[in-house]
Amino acid sequence: MKYRVTLIEGDGIGPEVTGATCRILHAAGAPIEWEQAPGGAAAVAQYGVPMPDDTMASVKRNRLGLKGPLETPKGKGFRSANVTLRQELELYVGYRPVRSLPGIHTPYKDVDLLVLRENTEDLYAGIEHELKPGMVMSLKVSTRQAGERISRWAFEHMRNHGHRKIHCCHKASVVPMADGAFLDAFHAIGAEYPFIEKDDLPVDNLAFALAQDPGPFDVLLLQNLYGDILSDLAAGLVGGLGVAPGANIGDRIAVFEAVHGTAPDIAGQDKANPLSVLLSALLMLEYVGEVKLVERIERAVFDVLEEGRHVTGDLGGSASCSRFTDAIIDKL
Ligand code: NAI
Numbered sequence: 267m268k269y270r271v272t273l274i275e276g277d278g279i280g281p282e283v284t285g286a287t288c289r290i291l292h293a294a295g296a297p298i299e300w301e302q303a304p305g306g307a308a309a310v311a312q313y314g315v316p317m318p319d320d321t322m323a324s325v326k327r328n329r330l331g332l333k334g335p336l337e338t339p340k341g342k343g344f345r346s347a348n349v350t351l352r353q354e355l356e357l358y359v360g361y362r363p364v365r366s367l368p369g370i371h372t373p374y375k376d377v378d379l380l381v382l383r384e385n386t387e388d389l390y391a392g393i394e395h396e397l398k399p400g401m402v403m404s405l406k407v408s409t410r411q412a413g414e415r416i417s418r419w420a421f422e423h424m425r426n427h428g429h430r431k432i433h434c435c436h437k438a439s440v441v442p443m444a445d446g447a448f449l450d451a452f453h454a455i456g457a458e459y460p461f462i463e464k465d466d467l468p469v470d471n472l473a474f475a476l477a478q479d480p481g482p483f484d485v486l487l488l489q490n491l492y493g494d495i496l497s498d499l500a501a502g503l504v505g506g507l508g509v510a511p512g513a514n515i516g517d518r519i520a521v522f523e524a525v526h527g528t529a530p531d532i533a534g535q536d537k538a539n540p541l542s543v544l545l546s547a548l549l550m551l552e553y554v555g556e557v558k559l560v561e562r563i564e565r566a567v568f569d570v571l572e573e574g575r576h577v578t579g580d581l582g583g584s585a586s587c588s589r590f591t592d593a594i595i596d597k598l
Contacts, residue, residue: 268299269554271300271328271330271332272300272303273300273303273333276308276334277306277336278337279528279533279534281334282533283539283540283542283587284332284543286590286591289591290540290595291547293595294559294562294563296551296556297556305321305347307337309321316347325351325519329519330553331520332550335523336348337527345392351514351521352385356386356517357514357515358386358415359383359384360381360383360384362493362513363549364380364501364504364510365379368571369574370509370571372505374503377480379483379484379485380486381497382419382485383489383493384493385490385514388407388444389491391407408445413450413451421456424459431465432484433466435466435467435469449466452487472486472496473496476496497510497512498525505581506580507525508542509541511524512524512542513553520550522546523543524543536588538587539587540590541567548560548564551563566595566598569597570594576589576592
């Protein structure tokens, strides 16, 4: 049996890093059949929109997707393709594990965090208007239902995966209604999980505490904008955007994606680090239960990282994306 997966290559370095990932999965014998679908700037050129209906239909049909980074043309009236995907498919969990990797030297050892981001509301609701010339208003949306939905997902996931402690991070002192509602939902659902340690703290305190020592944290739950920012900060603790995987998960559909952007400065030069997409693909295999296969590919990746001879520039090496990919395939 093969998993049919929608593949959105993406823009900029997208085709390079998704191509590398597909080669590695193929070499490992992953039971995947790809269904290519357009998205981002490439889709705008061909279909006039960054997220064509056929692409959405493909993801809905397969219920699994792997996505490279997408460029949203700025100031041209297009809604971000990423936001469209998350909102329309109700992929309400932004899932970002942040782990130290062998051979990547950072100020902190043994970082092991899970950042969970509410993916559908907040300022990303896209409700903005001009009150009068020179004055605009952007609305932060926060519903009890969305707060409870992601809180329940977080606690269920923790129960099933051995996580012990969760912090809900907010700015309720400044945005008491929107952030207060999220916090209330978190504590209400949390009361049903007495065996999980829970706390809350202001998001600015979290930023400070993470920069000082990420050690005491396990799972972090944040609204959309705070989660966007803090998950990138957390990626910086373990070696940067090139090595941090991510996923957008709903009740029926999950789309796995690189957390970095299209990296226009290095696009088309065979310099990109493919690990963010590759590790996202491993999250996908883990999601469907292919744990042994994940362990085997991870071992090959870790060996190449530990040896350090064939890693890309962002990791201090000088290997091309293709050479890095070949080295992982050789290990497999
Ligand atoms: P970026 O993540 O593309 O680049 C930031 C820096 O990190 C650059 O120096 C880049 O070379 C480097 N970098 C990123 N990924 C790398 C990789 N895999 N290997 C080695 N180096 C890597 O962020 P930026 O420049 O802010 O955004 C560029 C475009 O990407 C924009 O159009 C933005 O909208 C889009 N974007 C898309 C995202 C998505 O589809 N999920 C997420 C973030 C940005």
